[in-house]
Amino acid sequence: MELTIEQIKSVMENNFQIPSECSLMEITPVLIEKLGNVDSDIREGCLEILYAWIMNGEYDNTTLISLGDQLISLTHTGLGQEISDFVFLRAFAALEVAGILVFDEKCEKGEIEGRKAFLTPEIVKKWFTIALEYYQQERDYRSYVIGKGWAHSIAHGADLFRDFAKHRLIQKEEILHIFQIFKQKLASPSPRMFNGKEELRIASAVYTALLRNKLDIYEINHWLSSLFDPFQEKRFWEFAKEPEKLTGYFHVERFFKDFYLMIKFGISRKGSRAHPYYDVSLQNRDEILKILEQCILKADSNSFYYKPD
CATH class of the missing domain: 1.25.40 (Serine Threonine Protein Phosphatase 5, Tetratricopeptide repeat)
Known part of the structure; x- marks a missing residue:
């Protein structure tokens, strides 16, 4: 038909x-x-x-x-x-x-x-x-x-x-797989920048997973900190000759900021998130915010944000 x-x-x-x-x-x-x-x-x-x-x-x-x-x-x-x-x-x-x-x-x-x-x-x-x-x-x-x-x-x-x-x-094993695939998708070299708030959709999925309380703060810290591993050796302007790698850098940096603000202000309850699942408090909220602050400062490399020695 x-x-x-x-x-x-x-x-x-x-x-x-x-x-x-x-x-x-x-x-x-x-x-x-x-x-x-x-x-x-x-x-x-x-x-x-x-x-x-x-x-x-x-x-x-x-x-x-x-x-x-x-x-x-x-x-x-x-x-x-x-x-x-x-x-x-x-x-x-x-x-x-x-x-x-x-x-x-x-x-x-x-x-x-x-x-x-x-x-x-x-x-x-x-x-x-x-x-x-x-x-x-x-x-x-x-x-x-x-x-x-x-x-x-x-x-x-x-x-x-x-x-x-x-x-x-x-369960926990699958959630760790999800986080690893998000790391790969954010940090990998890419010929095209995300321009439809994809980082926020990933942040929403990570927030949702953390509400299951399957990961401890050390595992969360390890994952968040590892997102920037591919970019440790250079500052962002040094990737100018490697534009696809620079794209991955910006994806990770934007994710850090988006996820930080989502945790700080809370996740929107619109659409699929208008559900009691999201009414519970996020465990280790303050610790995660501190970790993300350090991730944001690391990505900035003291370029625009003040980072005390």
């Missing part, structure tokens, strides 16, 4: 009711395919519809697992290409997998009437491993693409890891 922009808008305007002219299982493959559409209105509309149907419990547990398997595999479509329209499918499929993780947690907490949690450790581990490979190998760093809308794969991947980090089946 075909799905026009008018039909997409109609579904959204009618409180995401399943269209009477087709069945749920007929329209779902079409929605998934159009997650990779280069028309932003079509892509974003299909994202919202599929996400709403996941969260509204329209799919049974077996179907959700099957959808998750399909969607997580789509994050590898065209993977490794620096500029390709496949990025839209990868990035938007990642958000739908995140939705399934969130729905499973809601079922576990009894927030969905008549539904029980359905994800097993084996399934979550499989999806998590595929997600790590996707994020590690993602090379398309574009944020907003003129004429096509948001690609934003680095941000969407961070959102996926944010929702992995909240999931009950994700």
Whole structure:
């Protein structure tokens, strides 16, 4: 079947009711395919519809697992290409997998009437491993693409890891893997600067993971301090002849500042963060702020901020 922009808008305007002219299982493959559409209105509309149907419990547990398997595999479509329209499918499929993780947690907490949690450790581990490979190998760093809308794969991947980090089946080992993949993505040389607040999406995922209280302050300190390791030998202007490495430097520096302000002022409760999960206090908050202050000063190298001897 075909799905026009008018039909997409109609579904959204009618409180995401399943269209009477087709069945749920007929329209779902079409929605998934159009997650990779280069028309932003079509892509974003299909994202919202599929996400709403996941969260509204329209799919049974077996179907959700099957959808998750399909969607997580789509994050590898065209993977490794620096500029390709496949990025839209990868990035938007990642958000739908995140939705399934969130729905499973809601079922576990009894927030969905008549539904029980359905994800097993084996399934979550499989999806998590595929997600790590996707994020590690993602090379398309574009944020907003003129004429096509948001690609934003680095941000969407961070959102996926944010929702992995909240999931009950994700433990300390996986959280450490998440932090390492974020380190790699921030600090690695890159031909393109993040320009869609990707560092803030990563900071949000890290903040979310820390609320699980799986890491002690020494592990947090080690990870934060290690982010700047690739840049110890030079000051930022000395990377002028290595622009791709300079990009990684700026990504790390901006992350330090963004994460510092997020912890100092608290995380926004808008959208997916309008949840009791974020109402708890962050353990070791003051110690983490002090660590980040030192990280910011180290990155600055006494260039603009005063650092006592």
